Amino acid sequence: MICTYSRCLLIPFVKCSSSVSGPVRLLSYLTTLMMALHGKVALVTGAAQGLGKGFSEILLQNGAKVALLDVNEKGGKVLKAAFDKEYGPDRTLLLTCTVESEEQLKDAFQKTVDTFGGLDIVCNNAGIVNENNWEKCVSINLNGVVRGTYLALQHMKKENGGRGGVIVNVSSLAGLGPLLTAPIYTATKHGVVGFSRAMADASSVCDYGVRINMLCPSFADTSLLTCLTSDETAGQFISLRGVAEKMKDQFGVLEVSVVAENFLKLVTDESRNGEALMVQMQGASYVTFPKMSA
Numbered sequence: 001m002i003c004t005y006s007r008c009l010l011i012p013f014v015k016c017s018s019s020v021s022g023p024v025r026l027l028s029y030l031t032t033l034m035m036a037l038h039g040k041v042a043l044v045t046g047a048a049q050g051l052g053k054g055f056s057e058i059l060l061q062n063g064a065k066v067a068l069l070d071v072n073e074k075g076g077k078v079l080k081a082a083f084d085k086e087y088g089p090d091r092t093l094l095l096t097c098t099v100e101s102e103e104q105l106k107d108a109f110q111k112t113v114d115t116f117g118g119l120d121i122v123c124n125n126a127g128i129v130n131e132n133n134w135e136k137c138v139s140i141n142l143n144g145v146v147r148g149t150y151l152a153l154q155h156m157k158k159e160n161g162g163r164g165g166v167i168v169n170v171s172s173l174a175g176l177g178p179l180l181t182a183p184i185y186t187a188t189k190h191g192v193v194g195f196s197r198a199m200a201d202a203s204s205v206c207d208y209g210v211r212i213n214m215l216c217p218s219f220a221d222t223s224l225l226t227c228l229t230s231d232e233t234a235g236q237f238i239s240l241r242g243v244a245e246k247m248k249d250q251f252g253v254l255e256v257s258v259v260a261e262n263f264l265k266l267v268t269d270e271s272r273n274g275e276a277l278m279v280q281m282q283g284a285s286y287v288t289f290p291k292m293s294a
């Protein structure tokens with residue numbers, strides 16, 4: 001038995017191997033019951049690797065059941081097998097789909113609710129960098145988040161018989177200021193922030209019982225970073241390769257676990273709605289947006 005602690009919530013959780021004895025299994029079961037997200041059902045898009053994998057794992061560590069959505073079927077199967085071993089096969093559901101398809105995403109949300117009996121937490125995380133195929137970048141990063149948010153509300157809002165809950169839409173520091181090497185990516189991430197803030201206000205006024213927040217990390221240690229200097233995805237901005245590398249050096253590169261712990265704050269802090277949490281090497285802070293009076 002290995003006892004570890006979620007650094008964010010200080011909630012103990014127990015990792016079990018298949019050889020653990022009865023009393024240890026009982027202790028594991030009782031510990032799960034005590035966790036902050038026990039009984040909660042989560043859905044994460046782009047879950048197979050990178051930040052989505054980190055978000056899924058911290059949700060599991062805190063007791064939630066998680067639907068893992070990804071277009072990468074092979075990567076999803078590898079992750080599901082690893083999670084099955086660590087947390088048990090009934091804790092996750094793998095659903096292969098693209099956030100670009102209304103039909104596929106709708107089906108994945110329905111399967112999640114049918115399997116786990118409801119929905120409480122949605123993380124719209126799937127995203128790409130592609131300045132060459134910029135329509136696809138908009139389609140996944142912005143349209144996919146809009147689609148995922150609307151579907152989440154259909155299942156979660158109280159007026160539809162939902163239990164309420166929280167949506168975390170993954171933006172970026174590039175959703176708050178320009179990333180000159182990736183203007184389309186920057187536009188999509190600003191779009192995620194604008195859309196999520198407006199939806200959060202609407203949710204509050206309409207009493208949906210659903211909080212909507214944004215996560216805005218700086219560079220993080222995932223395979224997405226190869227897009228910084230790839231001919232295939234940088235498009236006409238490949239000449240700015242040096243600038244991109246310099247920015248990465250200046251900002252530093254975050255560990256996935258650090259971004260995941262801040263994601264968990266947005267999920268669990270019930271006082272937060274319509275807020276953007278910036279995560280940088282020097283720490284995390286909530287963004288103060290300009291106040292507009294009518």
Ligand SMILES: NC(=O)C1=CN([C@@H]2O[C@H](COP(=O)(O)OP(=O)(O)OC[C@H]3O[C@@H](n4cnc5c(N)ncnc54)[C@H](O)[C@@H]3O)[C@@H](O)[C@H]2O)C=CC1
Binds near residue numbers: 140
């Ligand atoms: N890595 C970084 O430096 C930062 C990443 N972000 C954002 O975090 C999110 C996750 O990115 P990473 O984990 O870094 O990237 P990643 O490339 O490691 O993982 C992205 C995942 O999304 C999946 N995906 C891609 N297109 C999809 C689609 N159409 N439908 C369903 N799944 C799809 C991929 O298969 C992959 O598993 C993205 O929205 C990204 O913009 C934000 C700030 C910094």
Ligand SMILES: CC/C=C\C[C@H](O)[C@H](O)/C=C/C=C/C=C\C=C\C(=O)C/C=C\CCC(=O)O
Binds near residue numbers: 179217225228
């Ligand atoms: C309150 C606003 C604070 C800071 C914004 C800055 O002024 C500035 O605009 C900085 C933006 C920095 C972004 C840093 C990292 C973002 C990374 C990603 O989202 C994904 C990774 C790669 C992008 C690929 C590329 O550059 O080609």
